[in-house]
Amino acid sequence: MPNFDLDNVTLRDVNSALHEVDMKATGDWTISNPRGTHALAAGVDAPLKITIDGSVGYYCAGMNKHAEITINGSAGVGLAENMMSGSVRVKGDASQSAGATAHGGLLVIEGNASARCGISLKGANIIVKGNVGHMSCFMAQAGNLVVLGDAGDALGDSLYEAKIFVRGKVKSLGADCIEKEMTLENAKLLQSLLDAAGIDDCKPEEFRRYGSARQLYNFKIDNVLAY
Amino acid sequence: MCGIVGLFMKDHSLEPDFGVLFAEMLETMTERGPDSAGFAVYRDGNPDEVKLVLRPTSGGGVSELCEDLESNIPSIAEAVTRHTHLLVRLPRKNLFDLHNYLANHAPEVEVISSGERMELYKEVGLAADISREFGLPRMTATHGVGHTRMATESAVTTEGAHPFTTAPDQCLVHNGSLSNHNNLRRMLMKNGQTFRTRNDSEVAAGYISWRMKGNEGLGQALEHTLDDLDGFFTFVVGTANGFGVLRDPIACKPAVMAQTDQYVAFGSEYRALAHLPGIGNAEVWEPEPAKVYFWERQHA
Numbered sequence: 044m045p046n047f048d049l050d051n052v053t054l055r056d057v058n059s060a061l062h063e064v065d066m067k068a069t070g071d072w073t074i075s076n077p078r079g080t081h082a083l084a085a086g087v088d089a090p091l092k093i094t095i096d097g098s099v100g101y102y103c104a105g106m107n108k109h110a111e112i113t114i115n116g117s118a119g120v121g122l123a124e125n126m127m128s129g130s131v132r133v134k135g136d137a138s139q140s141a142g143a144t145a146h147g148g149l150l151v152i153e154g155n156a157s158a159r160c161g162i163s164l165k166g167a168n169i170i171v172k173g174n175v176g177h178m179s180c181f182m183a184q185a186g187n188l189v190v191l192g193d194a195g196d197a198l199g200d201s202l203y204e205a206k207i208f209v210r211g212k213v214k215s216l217g218a219d220c221i222e223k224e225m226t227l228e229n230a231k232l233l234q235s236l237l238d239a240a241g242i243d244d245c246k247p248e249e250f251r252r253y254g255s256a257r258q259l260y261n262f263k264i265d266n267v268l269a270y
Numbered sequence: 271m272c273g274i275v276g277l278f279m280k281d282h283s284l285e286p287d288f289g290v291l292f293a294e295m296l297e298t299m300t301e302r303g304p305d306s307a308g309f310a311v312y313r314d315g316n317p318d319e320v321k322l323v324l325r326p327t328s329g330g331g332v333s334e335l336c337e338d339l340e341s342n343i344p345s346i347a348e349a350v351t352r353h354t355h356l357l358v359r360l361p362r363k364n365l366f367d368l369h370n371y372l373a374n375h376a377p378e379v380e381v382i383s384s385g386e387r388m389e390l391y392k393e394v395g396l397a398a399d400i401s402r403e404f405g406l407p408r409m410t411a412t413h414g415v416g417h418t419r420m421a422t423e424s425a426v427t428t429e430g431a432h433p434f435t436t437a438p439d440q441c442l443v444h445n446g447s448l449s450n451h452n453n454l455r456r457m458l459m460k461n462g463q464t465f466r467t468r469n470d471s472e473v474a475a476g477y478i479s480w481r482m483k484g485n486e487g488l489g490q491a492l493e494h495t496l497d498d499l500d501g502f503f504t505f506v507v508g509t510a511n512g513f514g515v516l517r518d519p520i521a522c523k524p525a526v527m528a529q530t531d532q533y534v535a536f537g538s539e540y541r542a543l544a545h546l547p548g549i550g551n552a553e554v555w556e557p558e559p560a561k562v563y564f565w566e567r568q569h570a
Contacts, residue, residue, distance in 0.1 A: 079540035098540050098554070117554060119540060120524060138556055139521065157556045158521050177520070177559065 050076045064089050104131045123150045142169045151240045161188045170240040202255040210250045223254045271420035272445040273299025276506040276536035278413040289409035293401040296416040298542045300397045303418030306431035307400040308392025310441040311414040315387035323382040324356045332356050353403035385439030392431035415508045417443035424469040434472040437479035439510040444471035445523040446502035492516045492562040512566030521559035528552040
């Protein structure tokens with residue numbers, strides 16, 4: 044069980060060691076004293092279990108593939124950005140652009156996420172126990188954002204096909220984002236996401252669903268003639 | 271880029287540690303701003319006295335200025351050379367003597383700051399060098415703000431380094447860039463504010479000073495910047511007895527805050543706060559966009 048203390052080794056040492064493991068390697072890794080350092084555990088490509096004790100800086104767990112990463116602290120900008128698979132869980136808050144462009148995997152934020160959570164989301168699932176800031180899911184293309192708290196201004200602005208579920212208040216919806224019917228199929232999906240995140244104290248019927256009205260340029264069939 | 275930091279001691283017993291803690295905050299932000307660095311610290315003050323920080327911009331050095339002033343202005347109570355700056359303390363009633371002397375005999379000397387409690391030091395170069403040269407780690411203070419600059423809107427000079435001060439005991443550091451600073455500067459100049467540079471952040475400082483001169487509190491003055499300033503900004507503003515924080519409505523520039531029973535701290539990144547005592551159990555949060563935060567001491 045490798046244990047790295049960032050008070051004694053460099054960030055490069057830790058990330059290199061994580062990148063050198065066999066793609067099928069398993070095992071529990073712990074990293075202590077991150078002290079807000081950037082790009083920690085970015086680019087991992089193996090089904091490792093990684094626990095980070097403390098708060099991290101920018102782009103932690105970016106591009107993650109297969110690994111299960113837990114942060115016992117808060118995270119800076121771009122947590123799990125462009126994640127491909129696996130899971131990332133932060134016990135505290137996440138700063139801006141958490142889960143940006145993430146293609147797959149599960150991101151759980153136990154505290155609040157600030158602005159632009161899930162910006163340009165491409166297929167991952169994001170569950171936020173607290174609130175999300177403004178412009179969350181901006182131009183999100185696929186995947187799901189579940190917010191147990193409130194959402195800030197311009198939620199889902201210029202949305203494509205991602206689904207957004209919010210339990211609390213939405214300060215305002217962005218361009219082309221509308222409230223949509225919560226179908227039985229949606230409720231089942233939402234329940235499966237809550238289950239995946241280990242949340243058992245709320246029900247799908249407490250949420251409202253938001254999605255794209257499909258009225259912007261790219262949704263107009265007439266514009267196909269431009270090509 | 272640019273890095274900004276602020277530290278406000280709620281617990282007086284921590285004031286002797288201010289310099290060491292604050293110097294590390296500033297140095298940690300070097301990567302965000304390697305062009306210049308500066309800091310304003312709020313230290314002991316006497317209501318009957320004024321502290322000025324002076325900088326010779328040409329001619330003789332700072333030690334010559336020190337000798338010159340001490341021999342020609344007998345009312346000077348203390349003059350301390352700090353790197354390229356000279357800290358002078360004198361009775362408020364004799365302030366005119368000093369200004370008069372500088373105007374007539376040493377017009378090349380820039381008055382970096384003035385105030386009852388504030389001392390401001392800034393220079394071109396890396397934060398670690400600037401901190402060491404000015405002796406920041408040894409400074410006891412109640413609060414302070416600091417900045418590491420990556421220049422965008424004006425030249426890499428000492429004048430263009432932050433913090434900017436536009437009134438006694440008031441200063442501002444800024445991460446971002448303003449787009450309507452020229453218009454605003456003209457408006458403020460018509461209303462009696464003076465500016466030393468073409469820098470956008472100095473305009474923000476001048477705007478807040480102008481508002482506070484109109485008897486607004488720091489919180490109100492910061493609220494008004496949301497109406498009148500256009501651009502990207504995270505501001506940290508220092509006054510004689512407090513400091514305030516404000517981010518633009520889209521939160522373009524990063525900010526993290528931490529609070530314990532002992533202090534309130536601000537950093538562009540969490541890294542700048544990671545060494546503070548009790549940070550593991552501190553309340554740590556990201557200030558919301560367009561929301562004014564400020565802390566003031568009840569007894570300065």
